[in-house]
Amino acid sequence: MKVLILEDDLVTGKLLEKILMKYGEVTVCEDGMKAVQLYEESAQQKNPFHLICLDIMVPSLDGQEVLSRIRKIERRENLVKSKILMITALGDLKNISKSYRHKCDGYYVKPIVKEKLENVVDRILEKDASQNPSESSENIEETE
Secondary structure, eight states: OEEEEEOSSHHHHHHHHHHHGGGSEEEEESOHHHHHHHHHHHHHTTOOOSEEEEOSSOSSSOHHHHHHHHHHHHHHHTOOOOEEEEEESOOOHHHHHHHHHTTOSEEEESSOOHHHHHHHHHHHHHSOTTSOGGGOOTTEEOOO
């Protein structure tokens, strides 16, 4: 399985990479445009990322826009939808709602706690692809 992480904080990016390595080959980038470019290249090669973790507050394109563009590429290329998890410090209803409108599969509010993040990722990967994620808030994790 291929994993893409969009995270502009180096320490958090390394932590996410270490945690998510158990799921497969991990690529970390710090810039929204680069994340879209990496996804586009993988889609053209018919080898898209299976799991994508997006921070919202990143340079060039924010994570919300990256999410929207990835979903457009998937439709255009007729690809199976990647599982997309928003991992962000923004726990407000506006950002959560916007992410689910753009068809994210889960929303995790920082700080990163290994066990909690793994539980969310496991649920996302096991979730039936036909379930509408906006109908359930089970994938929203907030930590103290």
